[in-house]
Amino acid sequence: MTAVTLSVVGAGHRGAEAYGDYCLRYPDRARVVAVAEPDPVRRAEFAEDHQIPAERQFATWSDLLAHDRLSDGLVVATPDLIRAGPVVTGARKGYALLVEKPFAPTEEQLDAMSAAITETGAFVGVAHVLRYTNFYRTVKRLIDEGTIGRLIHIDQTEDIGYWHFAHSYVRGNWRRADESSPMLLAKSCHDLDLLTWLIDEPAESVSSSGTLTHFTPQHAPEGAPERCTDGCPAADTCPFYAPRLYLDRLSGHHTWPVTAVTRDTSDAGRLAALQDGPYGRCVYRSDNNQVDHQVVTISFATGVLATLRIGAFTASNTRTIRILGSHGEISGRLDTGELEVRRFLPARGDTVHEWSRWDRDVQGRSGLPDDETWTISAGPTSDPDLADRPGRRESDGHAGGDDGLMHEFVEQVQQWRSGQTAALPTELRDAERSHRIAFAAERSRHAGQTVELTA
Numbered sequence: 001m002t003a004v005t006l007s008v009v010g011a012g013h014r015g016a017e018a019y020g021d022y023c024l025r026y027p028d029r030a031r032v033v034a035v036a037e038p039d040p041v042r043r044a045e046f047a048e049d050h051q052i053p054a055e056r057q058f059a060t061w062s063d064l065l066a067h068d069r070l071s072d073g074l075v076v077a078t079p080d081l082i083r084a085g086p087v088v089t090g091a092r093k094g095y096a097l098l099v100e101k102p103f104a105p106t107e108e109q110l111d112a113m114s115a116a117i118t119e120t121g122a123f124v125g126v127a128h129v130l131r132y133t134n135f136y137r138t139v140k141r142l143i144d145e146g147t148i149g150r151l152i153h154i155d156q157t158e159d160i161g162y163w164h165f166a167h168s169y170v171r172g173n174w175r176r177a178d179e180s181s182p183m184l185l186a187k188s189c190h191d192l193d194l195l196t197w198l199i200d201e202p203a204e205s206v207s208s209s210g211t212l213t214h215f216t217p218q219h220a221p222e223g224a225p226e227r228c229t230d231g232c233p234a235a236d237t238c239p240f241y242a243p244r245l246y247l248d249r250l251s252g253h254h255t256w257p258v259t260a261v262t263r264d265t266s267d268a269g270r271l272a273a274l275q276d277g278p279y280g281r282c283v284y285r286s287d288n289n290q291v292d293h294q295v296v297t298i299s300f301a302t303g304v305l306a307t308l309r310i311g312a313f314t315a316s317n318t319r320t321i322r323i324l325g326s327h328g329e330i331s332g333r334l335d336t337g338e339l340e341v342r343r344f345l346p347a348r349g350d351t352v353h354e355w356s357r358w359d360r361d362v363q364g365r366s367g368l369p370d371d372e373t374w375t376i377s378a379g380p381t382s383d384p385d386l387a388d389r390p391g392r393r394e395s396d397g398h399a400g401g402d403d404g405l406m407h408e409f410v411e412q413v414q415q416w417r418s419g420q421t422a423a424l425p426t427e428l429r430d431a432e433r434s435h436r437i438a439f440a441a442e443r444s445r446h447a448g449q450t451v452e453l454t455a
């Protein structure tokens, strides 16, 4: 099978470092043959990495899509607000599409895009990368096999991490909801997709609360200047002091998040970017308006509840999940890939259970210590799907989800190219489902009321 050919619109962090990098690591599976990127430095670097001839390098998505179809697939990795144009035009031009999330920044655009794409019958995959991780696939299998009985409640957290939040949602491209998309959609449409996939029944209502509580001028340390580099008196005590992150803690690191700050990742390049650019701004004096903590509750048709907590104030940047069922519970965290299953029945066999007292195990954990309990390692390196691939090089982008998505997308494009039906597990319908919950949650947050969802 010959490699599928791809055009990339938006050769930024995702376009270059996730999808472009995949093609460089798996040239027998996918090749980039055209690019659209307005930043001349990014465009030139990307074109050189992928050996793209001058006549297939374009400044914007519309320049690229003015031509007849240049490749099998089109990867749309433009900023949040530049989505409908490349997606709808790409579908009309006959490309197989891989579209970054959020699929659409507003409900009106979602409706229009959905109608236009349905008309074309295009093959559209959405980059809900977490569904392709070993971790969430294992969770899904455990639920579907009835390991913990009837599903009652899923509690998911997205711990964005204090430095990541400051980077993207206070200083960076997603700092303003009106110039990108609301934090829940921008960051957590993945979580909403996971919840609806794991629960797999219609969501009936949603409520949400959340505010921007900390990254505001009244919390600035006394005497803090506009920029960290202007002699901030709180340099040693502020967790968000930019030079500590980008110059010290990330010294020697030359990909995201440093490449979002500057393409010149030398010490001098970083310092110059902090002195002039958005990433050196005091986090208390930026023009940000995204909420910094939010909760969402979703009620499903059979009484299952899902809760989601997202926010800035965590040391880790990861996701955790707790799934409560009628016969047991599962808990886990994505960064370590560790899952623990506890069933509400005694373990079978002659396992010796060490009790420190009748309701404590030897670690002091409460419960009946002879309940059946086991742990599963479900990190990227234990994913048999990825381990089997020849020529695999380590990439744990999104806990293996980036590579997992691309493996499936490429396979499906190969099928589509040979005239067979192709579909990704995360397609237009899934994006519609998760995005409609996000839009409803935002309405609820603003109105202070529960919002009913129509099927």
Ligand SMILES: NC(=O)c1ccc[n+]([C@@H]2O[C@H](COP(=O)([O-])OP(=O)(O)OC[C@H]3O[C@@H](n4cnc5c(N)ncnc54)[C@H](O)[C@@H]3O)[C@@H](O)[C@H]2O)c1
Pocket: 009, 010, 011, 012, 013, 014, 015, 036, 037, 038, 039, 042, 059, 060, 061, 062, 077, 078, 079, 080, 082, 100, 101, 102, 127, 128, 129, 173, 186, 398
């Ligand atoms: N799937 C995920 O988990 C995930 C993770 C991070 C970001 N994202 C999403 O991916 C998208 C891109 O994010 P990013 O971090 O790569 O941002 P980025 O800013 O690094 O990259 C976007 C690129 O698009 C380019 N661009 C702007 N206008 C364009 C146009 N008219 N035509 C072609 N290119 C244009 C920009 O110059 C930039 O290089 C965003 O919507 C973001 O929300 C998804």
